[in-house]
Amino acid sequence: MSTNRVDVLQAFDALLQPARFKDYGPNGLQVEGRMAVRKLVSGVTASRALIEAAIAEKADAIFVHHGLFWRGHDGCVTGWMKQRLALLLAHDINLLAYHLPLDAHPECGNNAQLALKLGLTATGRFGEQDLGWIGHKTDGGAFESPEALASHVGQVLQHPVVLVAAGNKPAKPVSRLAWCTGGAQGYFEAAIAAGADAFITGEISEPQAHYAREMGVAFLACGHHATERYGAPAAAGHVAAQLGLEHQFIDIDNPA
Structure with missing residues (x-):
């Protein structure tokens, strides 16, 4: 046709x-x-x-x-x-x-499709034009640590993950997750304000490493292309x- x-x-x-x-x-x-x-x-x-x-x-x-x-x-x-x-x-x-x-887009969009791949369910939006998503694991559980989350994301996306976790503080479970695909590192502060335990995006810039260590919120840079496939x-x-x-x-x- x-x-x-x-x-x-x-x-x-x-x-x-x-x-x-x-x-x-x-x-x-x-x-x-x-x-x-x-x-x-x-x-x-x-x-x-x-x-x-x-x-x-x-x-x-x-x-x-x-x-x-x-x-x-x-x-x-x-x-x-x-x-x-x-x-x-x-x-x-x-x-x-x-x-x-x-x-x-709530169903076909990059954020929605990434959530499906990673087994996440969105409960809200944040950031400029409400482009950031926040939610939790679809099964209701939590990742035992930022490292466990990074391992899961890397395996699903088949792409290396850059993880910056919270300084010298003990690892804690990650239950409230925020994400925005691509080059959304500038949304990290809004994700922190929204109460996220970790933020998943494609890229990282220099300031975000300091925010992650100082605020105790993990930052995962998972690849611009990899998160938007x-x-x-x-x-x-x-x-x-x-x-x-x-x-x-x-x-x-x-x-x-």
């Missing part, structure tokens, strides 16, 4: 509601391709590797979390930007990108099923 570009865009907009968010770049159709859409490829980032893989799979549209255009870019079509755009335009492929709307295929799979499209998720490895 096939549909058209307009219906695909409307389906993603209806699902992810981008108008609700103040974002760092445009959400929706970033590059216009052919009108007819039969096959949809999803991925995390609109890298050249993903675009080339989508071309090889004869995709009509690509859906990603990290698109091509961001606030602060100079707008010049040179270097890597030229190469990516040239491939999309030469092969008449649509590129759709949703950043914060994909993080936040799950929202794109969930959202794209939902829309593909709704419109009767073929869908394929292509995971381009990224150690970050």
Whole structure:
């Protein structure tokens, strides 16, 4: 079966509601391709590797979390930007990108899908635009220590975890968890204020190590890409099923 570009865009907009968010770049159709859409490829980032893989799979549209255009870019079509755009335009492929709307969606979003993978249940939100999630283990238990939590997360995500725990204080059980995928290290203070025992995100910057040690709240940096592998295929799979499209998720490895 096939549909058209307009219906695909409307389906993603209806699902992810981008108008609700103040974002760092445009959400929706970033590059216009052919009108007819039969096959949809999803991925995390609109890298050249993903675009080339989508071309090889004869995709009509690509859906990603990290698109091509961001606030602060100079707008010049040179270097890597030229190469990516040239491939999309030469092969008449649509590129759709949703950043914060994909993080936040209560079922298909990155935070929701990460929670499913890790066996967590959300009970509230925190931080700017309510993008941070807070909750507990779905089975109602607790992790016996920050180290046990880090081991669990690393095994599930198959990615190294950087753990900064509470200085020289004895390890304590971790029951109240906060999380926000990707580069959300700036949400750590809000997670502490929300009463978290530990905060899970993708990256760590220099200040967060000190906050963790001084405040007694564990910080886990689990990989930007590793924590955001799950929202794109969930959202794209939902829309593909709704419109009767073929869908394929292509995971381009990224150690970050």
